[in-house]
Amino acid sequence: MSGRWPAAEAAQADYEQLRAAVLAGTAPVGPAASVFARSGLAGIIARPSATPGWLATLVGARRPAWTPHADPRLEALAAGYQFLLTVTVSPRQLQEVAP
Numbered sequence: 126m127s128g129r130w131p132a133a134e135a136a137q138a139d140y141e142q143l144r145a146a147v148l149a150g151t152a153p154v155g156p157a158a159s160v161f162a163r164s165g166l167a168g169i170i171a172r173p174s175a176t177p178g179w180l181a182t183l184v185g186a187r188r189p190a191w192t193p194h195a196d197p198r199l200e201a202l203a204a205g206y207q208f209l210l211t212v213t214v215s216p217r218q219l220q221e222v223a224p
Contacts, residue, residue, distance in 0.1 A: 135173035140166070142175070 139157035146153040153161070156174035164171070186198050 135175040136170045138175035139169045139173050143169075 139160075142155070143153045143157055143161055146158075152158075157169060160168045160172055160174065186201070
């Protein structure tokens with residue numbers, strides 16, 4: 126797996142874990158290996174055992190009464206998107222996070 130594209134879904138994480146074990150010349154072990162032995166790739170896709178490497182939380186907010194024409198929620202949303210667009214992550218940092 127390329128360091129630029131970390132696994133975003135549980136099934137992909139399971140597949141990449143099995144793939145890494147095979148490429149390293151070791152026998153795959155764990156829940157994903159058991160599912161793969163029984164059902165193949167379709168089983169991993171249907172019943173992934175890994176957890177995603179990220180977790181998103183949505184927090185609501187009400188517009189303050191004293192700002193009828195400005196919505197600070199939109200400003201916070203735009204700031205969040207701007208942050209995500211400007212964050213740079215090195216391949217080494219991705220490898221440290223990857224399972």
